[in-house]
Amino acid sequence: xxxxxxxxxxxxxxxxxxxxxxxxxxxxxxxxxxxxxxxxxxxxxxxxxxxxxxxxxxxxxxxxxxxxxxxxxxxxxxxxxxxxxxxxxxxxxxxxxxxxxxxxxxxxxxxxxxxxxxxxxxxxxxxxxxxxxxxxxxxxxxxxxxxxxxxxxxxxxxxxxxxxxxxxxxxxxxxxxxxxxxxxxxxxxxxxxxxxxxxxxxxxxxxxxxxxxxx
Numbered sequence: 001x002x003x004x005x006x007x008x009x010x011x012x013x014x015x016x017x018x019x020x021x022x023x024x025x026x027x028x029x030x031x032x033x034x035x036x037x038x039x040x041x042x043x044x045x046x047x048x049x050x051x052x053x054x055x056x057x058x059x060x061x062x063x064x065x066x067x068x069x070x071x072x073x074x075x076x077x078x079x080x081x082x083x084x085x086x087x088x089x090x091x092x093x094x095x096x097x098x099x100x101x102x103x104x105x106x107x108x109x110x111x112x113x114x115x116x117x118x119x120x121x122x123x124x125x126x127x128x129x130x131x132x133x134x135x136x137x138x139x140x141x142x143x144x145x146x147x148x149x150x151x152x153x154x155x156x157x158x159x160x161x162x163x164x165x166x167x168x169x170x171x172x173x174x175x176x177x178x179x180x181x182x183x184x185x186x187x188x189x190x191x192x193x194x195x196x197x198x199x200x201x202x203x204x205x206x207x208x209x210x211x212x213x214x215x
Contacts, residue, residue: 041070087188106160
């Protein structure tokens with residue numbers, strides 16, 4: 001089949017029950033977010049959500065932000081989780097969410113992920129695969145992802161606020177037609193413009209998602 005010649009890492013859909021167990025500790029510095037970018041959309045597994053943290057105590061508040069919901073960001077802050085530092089977005093008061101799970105309006109960023117995405121389009125039809133998420137890209141010939149199929153994503157990009165998923169070897173699909181159905185890890189984001197410069201300089205990542213049998 002022509003799709004299999006071009007697309008590697010095909011996987012079947014899976015179900016993972018779990019929530020984020022990431023701790024976000026005391027913010028060491030904060031910086032206002034550009035007003036033009038300060039609305040963020042939660043990105044994570046469809047039907048699940050990400051934890052909200054109290055940056056003063058490093059404890060979860062017990063609140064969750066549902067995937068796809070939108071929130072106004074007040075500040076960015078650098079906190080720590082053990083010996084690892086991570087950036088968070090302040091949503092007002094002592095309410096923080098890790099920046100890796102919130103896509104800002106007009107954002108340009110990349111991050112690695114270990115996810116499964118499911119295509120949602122029109123039954124009987126499929127979506128194109130592109131060689132890049134950026135402008136000037138072109139469709140990869142003989143590659144089509146059918147509605148309802150699932151694929152492993154190795155990275156994601158946000159281009160001017162629009163989400164793309166990389167299936168490996170620069171095979172990109174439009175995030176408008178895909179939902180994350182399972183995820184085991186993702187890295188911090190690497191930003192390009194319109195985000196406070198101190199975030200853009202941060203690199204690194206770590207496993208931050210609960211899975212059965214692992215704490």
